[in-house]
Amino acid sequence: MSKWKGCRNRDHLINRWFGFGDFLGGANLGQELHQLTTRDRQWDNRQRKNNIPRIAFWVLLFIGLSSCYCIRHFHICSSNPHMQLGLGSQLDWIQNYFRAYALSRTGETGYQPARVCTLQSVAGDARCKMRFGSIIAFVALCSFTAYYIYEPIPEDIEERWKLMLTNSFFRSLSHLADLSELLGLKDYMGVMYFITLAEKIVPMSDEHIKVTEEQFDGVDVVLYQPKKSDGDTKLRRAVIYLHGGGWCLGSSLMSPYDLLARKIVNELDAVVLSVEYRLAPAYHFPVPYEDVYRVVKHFLHKGVLAQYSVDPGRIAVSGDSAGGNLAAAVSQQLQKEPAQQVQLKAQALIYPVLQALDLNTPSYQQNQDMPILPRYLMVRFWSEYFTSDRAFFRAMMANTHNSPESSSLLKFVNWSTFLPDRYHKKYNYSAPTVVQGEEAFGKGGPSGSLADPRASPLLVPDSALHSLPKAYILTCEYDVLRDDGIMYVTRLLSAGVEVTHEHYDTGFHGGLMFTVWPTDFLIGRRMTENYIKWLKEN
Numbered sequence: 001m002s003k004w005k006g007c008r009n010r011d012h013l014i015n016r017w018f019g020f021g022d023f024l025g026g027a028n029l030g031q032e033l034h035q036l037t038t039r040d041r042q043w044d045n046r047q048r049k050n051n052i053p054r055i056a057f058w059v060l061l062f063i064g065l066s067s068c069y070c071i072r073h074f075h076i077c078s079s080n081p082h083m084q085l086g087l088g089s090q091l092d093w094i095q096n097y098f099r100a101y102a103l104s105r106t107g108e109t110g111y112q113p114a115r116v117c118t119l120q121s122v123a124g125d126a127r128c129k130m131r132f133g134s135i136i137a138f139v140a141l142c143s144f145t146a147y148y149i150y151e152p153i154p155e156d157i158e159e160r161w162k163l164m165l166t167n168s169f170f171r172s173l174s175h176l177a178d179l180s181e182l183l184g185l186k187d188y189m190g191v192m193y194f195i196t197l198a199e200k201i202v203p204m205s206d207e208h209i210k211v212t213e214e215q216f217d218g219v220d221v222v223l224y225q226p227k228k229s230d231g232d233t234k235l236r237r238a239v240i241y242l243h244g245g246g247w248c249l250g251s252s253l254m255s256p257y258d259l260l261a262r263k264i265v266n267e268l269d270a271v272v273l274s275v276e277y278r279l280a281p282a283y284h285f286p287v288p289y290e291d292v293y294r295v296v297k298h299f300l301h302k303g304v305l306a307q308y309s310v311d312p313g314r315i316a317v318s319g320d321s322a323g324g325n326l327a328a329a330v331s332q333q334l335q336k337e338p339a340q341q342v343q344l345k346a347q348a349l350i351y352p353v354l355q356a357l358d359l360n361t362p363s364y365q366q367n368q369d370m371p372i373l374p375r376y377l378m379v380r381f382w383s384e385y386f387t388s389d390r391a392f393f394r395a396m397m398a399n400t401h402n403s404p405e406s407s408s409l410l411k412f413v414n415w416s417t418f419l420p421d422r423y424h425k426k427y428n429y430s431a432p433t434v435v436q437g438e439e440a441f442g443k444g445g446p447s448g449s450l451a452d453p454r455a456s457p458l459l460v461p462d463s464a465l466h467s468l469p470k471a472y473i474l475t476c477e478y479d480v481l482r483d484d485g486i487m488y489v490t491r492l493l494s495a496g497v498e499v500t501h502e503h504y505d506t507g508f509h510g511g512l513m514f515t516v517w518p519t520d521f522l523i524g525r526r527m528t529e530n531y532i533k534w535l536k537e538n
Contacts, residue, residue: 167371244321246381324352465495476507
């Protein structure tokens with residue numbers, strides 16, 4: 001039986017709201033709104049049937065809750081003889097009362113209501129009816145909230161409900177960003193940047209760590225150093241850390257990255273250099289990469305290393321997600337410079353994104369609707385990294401964005417060759433479509449950037465891999481980027497590079513950053529411990 005249970009097709013709710021989009025901007029806007037709200041929601045009939053027990057559970061649960069609420073709040077009505085009548089009798093009784101009241105005001109006689117009651121009892125009955133209406137609204141709100149929060153998350157993921165609640169925030173923000181962009185209020189990434197702002201802090205020194213914000217070759221950095229005692233001349237190891245966020249979000253000033261840097265300093269007695277590179281879409285590729293590369297080159301000067309008491313033979317570069325992409329690209333580029341005297345000893349890549357040629361690998365298909373990083377968002381990150389042209393984004397969503405210029409490199413991302421059989425599962429390899437002629441985006445455009453190994457480190461030939469430093473690569477089963485990391489592991493091992501591959505069968509993208517309350521996950525703590533353990537040993 002499949003681990004995936006449930007159905008996320010909400011078309012039956014969305015269809016009622018087409019008119020809102022049409023009212024705002026015509027039929028095209030309504031159609032776009034429909035496409036945005038129903039994208040990537042196709043699930044087969046078997047998965048739909050698997051969700052029936054869960055829907056029944058929620059229906060029964062809320063019926064039970066509403067019944068308990070009624071019993072609790074309607075006990076005063078049970079003693080009222082008028083509330084014991086049927087609904088039709090109650091309406092007749094109320095009608096008769098007001099008819100008698102009207103007649104008494106005009107002085108007419110000879111008419112008496114079927115039942116004599118007081119105005120107080122009528123008011124009490126009305127309050128009970130209003131309360132019943134509020135109960136229905138409350139139950140409806142709870143039902144909708146539960147339906148919105150619920151995700152068809154694999155059963156073997158730990159703390160599933162916490163992940164559902166966490167992802168409901170990200171999904172809500174994504175929907176708001178879509179709507180904002182659709183209405184022309186603010187671009188998608190501008191709204192999503194709220195995640196970064198909400199987590200930003202001002203890094204402060206403490207009794208053990210000295211924290212400074214500096215500039216290396218014009219790029220902002222945050223430097224974490226162990227506080228030295230008098231006469232301490234010991235050289236320490238160093239970790240250059242590059243934050244994730246799809247090249248569009250994130251900051252080294254976010255609290256999870258600050259916490260990770262402090263943990264590395266305390267446990268490894270190391271210097272940590274976090275790079276605040278510029279972000280897309282304001283700065284497209286290669287600007288973020290060039291910022292990082294300038295910082296690394298500046299830091300590796302012997303004079304700079306001596307200034308911060310860093311051992312030139314024990315320096316690692318590391319990063320998560322898009323930061324892992326930048327770390328891998330920098331490691332490769334440094335090997336091409338024979339004049340570079342100080343080289344990196346290690347590279348630690350945490351669920352890295354390594355190629356943009358094939359966006360339909362098994363992991364992209366299997367995890368297209370997984371929390372935190374669904375396929376739509378990852379493709380949007382890639383698209384914004386290269387260009388703000390929405391046509392290119394649509395081509396990437398359809399996996400028809402390759403041009404003749406990048407087609408010759410598809411052999412390096414052929415997952416049928418580089419991905420172990422256990423990860424193929426039910427998927428069959430189909431080479432991405434190569435667009436010819438006028439439909440191609442052309443040389444020098446975004447399709448040209450696809451072929452640049454500084455953007456897609458997986459595209460370098462084998463000859464460029466032999467001299468790379470030892471590597472630690474972390475991958476997660478429930479992550480669209482899983483296959484990128486695993487294919488890189490295969491190619492590095494074939495090239496003779498020492499590789500430690502740590503795969504989390506129940507892991508999901510971004511786990512390492514979920515270590516701060518209220519989004520602290522047990523798997524995030526395990527990832528952090530194992531990652532730091534490897535750094536300590538290597």
